[in-house]
Amino acid sequence: MMDVKRLPSGEYFLNLKGAVCPYPVLYTKMALEKLKAGEILQVVIDNPPSLETVPASVKVSGNEVLEIREVEPAVWVIRIRRG
Numbered sequence: 474m475m476d477v478k479r480l481p482s483g484e485y486f487l488n489l490k491g492a493v494c495p496y497p498v499l500y501t502k503m504a505l506e507k508l509k510a511g512e513i514l515q516v517v518i519d520n521p522p523s524l525e526t527v528p529a530s531v532k533v534s535g536n537e538v539l540e541i542r543e544v545e546p547a548v549w550v551i552r553i554r555r556g
Contacts, residue, residue, distance in 0.1 A: 486514075489501070513552060518551065538552070
């Protein structure tokens with residue numbers, strides 16, 4: 474489930490479609506731990522409660538939520554900069 478890919482832009486991508494709480498929070502945390510400070514991770518989710526739990530856990534752990542946007546109905550991308 475946790476397959477982090479590097480995009481041509483240099484950002485990293487984690488597809489968590491289909492994952493329900495608490496897994497989006499756990500997988501996002503594990504993916505961020507593999508990144509260097511300043512690198513960006515894009516997390517794709519389709520679980521509405523994760524819109525609150527993922528950004529909250531990201532901020533508590535010293536990282537920065539850059540953007541949350543809906544990319545298709547009920548599917549969101551959360552862009553996170555590793556702190």
